[in-house]
Amino acid sequence: MMNFESQFSANAKNMKQSVIRELLKLTVRPEIISFAGGLPAPETFPVEDLRAAANTVFDKHSAKAMQYGTTEGDNDLKDEIIKFETRQGVKLESQNLLVVSASQQALDMVAKIFLDPGDYVIAGRPTYVGAIQAIVSYSAKVLGIPFTPEQDGFDMDALVTKYDRAIAGGKKVKYIYVIPDFQNPAGFCWSLAKRQALLEFAYRRDLIIIEDSPYREIRFIGEHIPSIYLLDQNGQNRGIVVNLKTFSKILIPGARVGWIMAHEKLIAKFVIAKQAMDLCTNVFTQKWLAEYMKTGKLYDVIKSTCDNYREKRNHMVNALEKYMPKRWEIKWTKPEGGLFLWLSLPKFINTDDLIYKAVEEEKVAFVVGSAFYFDEPERNAMRLNFSFSSIDLIDEGIKRLARIITRELEAYEAGHRAKTAPEGV
Ligand SMILES: Cc1ncc(COP(=O)(O)O)c(C=O)c1O
Known part of the structure; x- marks a missing residue:
């Protein structure tokens, strides 16, 4: 054997x-x-509405839906995602958007394009286990940052101390991974002040922020707080935030479809990484979700x-x-x-x-x-x-x-x- x-x-x-x-x-x-x-x-x-949307794909788009698609994503779906994000105040153009096989693929792609063995990623203590899995599978490590007792984001003093110590020790920190909206596992939600403070921290040190937002729209109490992606866009607009979104928690996880919003230069790199992974996201499913979104019923x-x-x-x-x-x-x-x-x-x-x-x-x-x-x-x-x-x-x-x-x-x-x-x- x-x-x-x-x-x-x-x-x-x-x-x-x-x-x-x-x-x-x-x-x-x-x-x-x-x-x-x-x-x-x-x-x-919404089983019946999804059934109707699937029927529309068979009736109207069967040839395209059953064919290979572009790596960037189906244009009908991208148009619908752009409308969805625009309603939340995000300025989004097609070249800043990549459709992916849900957020877990995006987490793997992020690790793949940024991490060399021995590199570090800043992340919360605790944090989403799937992100840790992606990081360690590229032989990289996590620099864990505690949350404040108020649970409103990282303890910024600890972040500065740990980061400075890591850099002084010759470590390479590649990006910051955060889930500011109702974090998995603890449900913490970052305050506006903490989101801004993290952005400032990243600006000063030329770090990329990976903002993972599967639960962003699932706010059932209180007012929405702007994403770090939007804060950058409405502020210095340096394009250092990569925002990961998914249909998994707002519609159905079985579709396995999500999207990345990022600077076009990063999207171009993600596209190359994705080509080696799966060529393109399931085309039928993209058409199906696009038809469903056109009904406006997702809201x-x-x-x-x-x-x-x-x-x-x-x-x-x-x-x-x-x-x-x-x-x-x-x-x-x-x-x-x-x-x-x-x-x-x-x-x-x-x-x-x-x-x-x-x-x-x-x-x-x-x-x-x-x-x-x-x-x-x-x-x-x-x-x-x-x-x-x-x-x-x-x-x-x-x-x-x-x-x-x-x-x-x-x-x-x-x-x-x-x-x-x-x-x-
Ligand atoms: C924080 C976080 N990121 C990513 C994912 C993966 O989601 P997806 O179903 O889009 O791959 C999950 C799933 O639970 C999650 O909690």
Whole structure:
């Protein structure tokens, strides 16, 4: 039998399996209430309207839809994306837009065109695991920056200190990766001041910002804050921000279509990278999404998705308040958008161990917090998804989670009492 391992490239040896994808296999059993996946709610998918749009493609565009397309993307879809972004105040021209096979491909392309082995990427602690996977698969590393206690963006002092130390140590920092709108995993949303401060930081050091915005439109509480891409455009317009968008969370993830907005020189490089990956994004799907967007119904879907997630998020927050033990420090974020919240436990509870007990003893699942760190992971947190489960299951799932956490606290407290009790008692 051939030793395949010895044939793998150095980059392939660095590739890491996604802990989340592995965990998801554990949680597909029907009796398990899973808050683990990042799945949108299937009831938000506009099946009949999408069926009609697909029929229009067969009726009107079948020859084009079944043919190879350009790497840059289908023009009908690009026109619709331009209208969509223009409504949000973005000035977008065709040469600044590339259609991709969803954001995960964009994250891989970004890593591919910028990173040499040993390079560094600035990213939050915690951050999206798929971005970490893309970075390490090019043998690069993450310079992790903590968020402020107010959860309104990076701790800018820590950013400056860590960056300066890295540069002084001879490290090459290639770009900054951020998810300013309802970050995965914790649901944090960057304030306007922090977005501006990051842009200034990047201007001063000639750094590119990769702004990953899959959840941007899924704001269900409060007012929209301008993207960093828009702040650059309306400010010095240096073109240093690359904005990644996707249909996955605003419509359907199964389409596997997204788009990149960037300076035309970067788009040209992305196009070359994409040619080697898949020649072009699925043409039928692009035509299908273009026909659907022409109906104007995407805006209604986004609105009803936000209504749906607001209700579920409120239920999850209320259930946490109702069922979680009121002692020790148990905290959770209260996101104003997106699909996730972040639960932190006392340091003595390790969620890497707790997940197995939660699945076996209480039939409830989450994603372990440690999955979202490149190094020195925090092990006392978890990500909870609120978009996928029904309201009844959210209530029952949180009740189960609270039970297992209560048992952990009791076990710790009993051990603690035994240690501190006077002899003979
Ligand atoms: C922050 C972030 N970026 C990118 C992606 C990948 O999305 P897509 O389905 O567009 O590949 C996800 C998916 O959950 C995500 O949370």
